[in-house]
Amino acid sequence: MKKALIVGINDYPIAPLTGCENDAYAIKSILDTNGDGSPNFDIELKLNVSTKSELKTLIIDLFKGDSDVALLYFSGHGYIDDLGGGFLVTPDAQKNDLGVGMDEVLNYANVSKCKNKVIILDCCHSGVFGSPSGNNNKADIGDGITILTASKSDEVSLENIGGHGVFTTLLLEALKGGAADLRGHITPGSIYAFIDQALGAWDQRPVFKTNINKFVSLRQVNPQIPMQTLREITRLFPSPTEQIDLDPSFEFTNDKTIEHEYIEPFAIPENVEIFKKLQQMNKVGLVIPVDEEHMYFAAMNGKSCKLTALGFHYWRLVKDKRI
Missing domain, CATH: 3.40.50.1460 (Rossmann fold)
Structure with a gap:
């Protein structure tokens, strides 16, 4: 009360x-x-x-x-x-x-x-x-x-x-x-x-x-990121120091049905769903691309992404079941 x-x-x-x-x-x-x-x-x-x-x-x-x-x-x-x-x-x-x-x-x-x-x-x-x-x-x-x-x-x-x-x-x-x-x-x-x-x-x-x-x-107030997505941070990053390797299959626009330049491997639905969650985490400062300025280019150029210090903080909260 x-x-x-x-x-x-x-x-x-x-x-x-x-x-x-x-x-x-x-x-x-x-x-x-x-x-x-x-x-x-x-x-x-x-x-x-x-x-x-x-x-x-x-x-x-x-x-x-x-x-x-x-x-x-x-x-x-x-x-x-x-x-x-x-x-x-x-x-x-x-x-x-x-x-x-x-x-x-x-x-x-x-x-x-x-x-x-x-x-x-x-x-x-x-x-x-x-x-x-x-x-x-x-x-x-x-x-x-x-x-x-x-x-x-x-x-x-x-x-x-x-x-x-x-x-x-x-x-x-x-x-x-x-x-x-x-x-x-x-x-x-x-x-x-x-x-x-x-x-x-x-x-x-x-x-x-x-x-x-x-x-x-x-x-x-409404959370900046859906709690269900936030709680997946430990599944996506089994270790807080781990990097997720990306490739063009994570980017949904890299699809043969869309008329623009596309490259292999083409978009894979499972990877696209993972990438959407990673992009949500990127928007609120939990995840950053490695060696690229934007997540899109990290995927299209085959780079990776990693947790920020803030991301590690929330990773630990999820792991310890505090959120």
């Missing part, structure tokens, strides 16, 4: 925001289902939460129970005080009582029995989450907790990229499939890598912190 609390606050009496409701709506929409339309997260969407008490209650409720995944997404104002403590600011903020402390949120996550706790913050100074503050000399990020924030502790989080924050714009692209692996799995780690690569050295920098022994999939 996977559940998520999605919070977006625009309506601050002082310094109102414009994109946080849009952020929350969009994140809710994408996390609702997987790429094939199947149910994903059970979501509580809360817009313009008005008080610290209400937000704290929602967060406490999120981390109750023993769900497989409990995810908190917050888009709004963030603040860091003179002691280095961070806050998720609520509209009822006042001097010395700005909102829900980030340390409080971490404490609720730490004591939660949920197996995976994922905290995603698109607010200024969000990178302070999970860092030492006040008189504490260390941060206590408990088992199963993953933190992904829009900016470092001393940075602001920018708005207004197509009606969304800069960070959430990239987060949405990652969840749509930009951060998916070959199997279509999207994890917090792959999301961070996607966002990190998209932002330059002068941009706000995302922060990633985690204490887990295995990444959890936040969303699944």
Whole structure:
């Protein structure tokens, strides 16, 4: 079971925001289902939460129970005080009582029995989450907790990229499939890598912190290669260092019924089927031709093909029956 609390606050009496409701709506929409339309997260969407008490209650409720995944997404104002403590600011903020402390949120996550706790913050100074503050000399990020924030502790989080924050714009692209692996799995780690690569050295920098022994999939999209084809990698390559010798019989266009130059050996249906799978693997970086730029010429010129480093990685996963 996977559940998520999605919070977006625009309506601050002082310094109102414009994109946080849009952020929350969009994140809710994408996390609702997987790429094939199947149910994903059970979501509580809360817009313009008005008080610290209400937000704290929602967060406490999120981390109750023993769900497989409990995810908190917050888009709004963030603040860091003179002691280095961070806050998720609520509209009822006042001097010395700005909102829900980030340390409080971490404490609720730490004591939660949920197996995976994922905290995603698109607010200024969000990178302070999970860092030492006040008189504490260390941060206590408990088992199963993953933190992904829009900016470092001393940075602001920018708005207004197509009606969304800069960070959430990239987060949405990652969840749509930009951060998916070959199997279509999207994890917090792959999301961070996607966002990190998209932002330059002068941009706000995302922060990633985690204490887990295995990444959890936040969303699944269609795999880049059919799983049945991927699982044949160990049959096609009995050894990961083995090369498959090719010849013109693997290329389906090398057929006497097609009017163009063709050479022997002519296309053999069995080899053609193997070659189609090898070409699919080539498209996603698992296989490369040897001494030729394209798989077509490797076949027509009697060369070979081999696994890439990525191909070896998936070969091992298939061999060990992990996929």
